[in-house]
Amino acid sequence: MSIEVSNIANLPTKHGKFLIKAYKDGCQEHLAIMSTNFKELENPYVRVHSECLTGDTLGSMKCDCQNQLDLALDFISKEGGLIIYHRQEGRNIGLVNKINAYALQDKGRNTIEANLELGFDEDERDYSIVKFILDDLGVKKMRLITNNPKKLDYISSIGIEITQRIPAITKVNEYNKDYLDTKKSCMGHLL
Template identity: 75%
Template sequence: MNIIQSNIAKLPTKYGKFKIKAYKDGSQEHLAIMSQDFELIDAPYVRIHSECLTGDTLGSLKCDCQNQLDLSLKFISEHGGLVIYHRQEGRNIGLVNKINAYALQDLGRNTIEANLELGFKEDERDYSIVGYIFEDLGIKTLKLITNNPEKLDYVKSLGVEIKERIPAITNSNKYNEGYLATKKEKMGHLL
C-alpha cells in the first residue's frame, strides 16, 4: 500500500469538536474523525462507516446510512473515539453503478440481486485501509459500533481486540424496510 496522509486538523461540527485526518489510497480518500481526547482512550469506541452519498448527504430514505452516521458522530462526541469514513460508495461499486442498482431496486430487486445483475459481488468493499488507519493511530483494543459481521471479522483478523460490540440500530421507514430485511436475512447483519 502506498498511502498518502494529511496532517491532523480541528473539525468543529454540529455534533461536537473533533480532530480529522485524511488517508489517500490510490484514487480513494478516507477520513479518521477523532474525538478531542482520542489519544487518551485505551479502548476507544470505533465506527467504520461506509460512504453513502445518497444517504449521508442527500438524506435518502432508502437506507439507514445517514441515521447510523448521525448516531455514531453523536456517540463518539459524547463518549470518545473514532469514526472512520470509509469512502467506497455503494459497497465499492461506485456512484454510477449504485444509481443503476437503485433503478433495479425500483423494479423489485433487492440490493444483493441488483449488484449481482450489474456484474458485481454482493459486497465489493476492501477494508485494508482500515487496518492501516488502526496501525497509524495505535489502535490495539476497541469497542466497535456496527451491525455488520464482516466488519467484526475483519477487525478480529487484524489481531485487534474487540472489547464490546455496540449495535448501530436506527428507526426504519417504509422506504428502507426491504433494504434492512435483506441486510439481516441475506448478509447476516445483527439487526
C-alpha cells in the same frame, strides 16, 4: 501501495468538536474523525462507516446510512473514540453503479440481486485501508459500533481486540424496510 496521510486538523461540527485526518490510497480518500480526547483512550469506541453519498449527504430514506453516521458522531462526541469514514461508495461499486442498482431496486430487486445483476459481488469493499488507519492511530483494542458481521470478522482478523459490539440500530421507514430486511436475512446483519 503508497498511502498519503494528512496532518491532523480541528473539525467543529453540529455533533461536537472533533479532530480529523485524511488518508489517500490510489484514487480514494478516507477520513479518521476522532474525539478530541481520542489519544487518551485505551479502549475507544470505533465505527467504520462506509460512504453513502445518497444517504450521508442527500438524506436518502432508502437506507439507514445517514442515521447511523449521525448516531455515531453524536455518540463519539460524548463518549470518545473514532469514526473511520471508509470511502467505498455503494459497497465499492461506485456511484454510477449504485444508482443503476437503485433503478433495479425500483423494479423489485433487492440490494444483493441488483449488485449481482450488474456483475458485482454482493459486497465489493476492501478494508485494507482500515487496518492502515487503525495501525497509524495506534488502536489495539476497541468497542466496535456496527451491525455488520463482516466488519467484526475483519477487525478480529487483523489482531485488534473487540471488547464490545455496540449496535447501530436506527429507525425503520417505509423506504428502507426491505433493504434492512435483506441485510438481516441475506447478509447476516445484527439488526
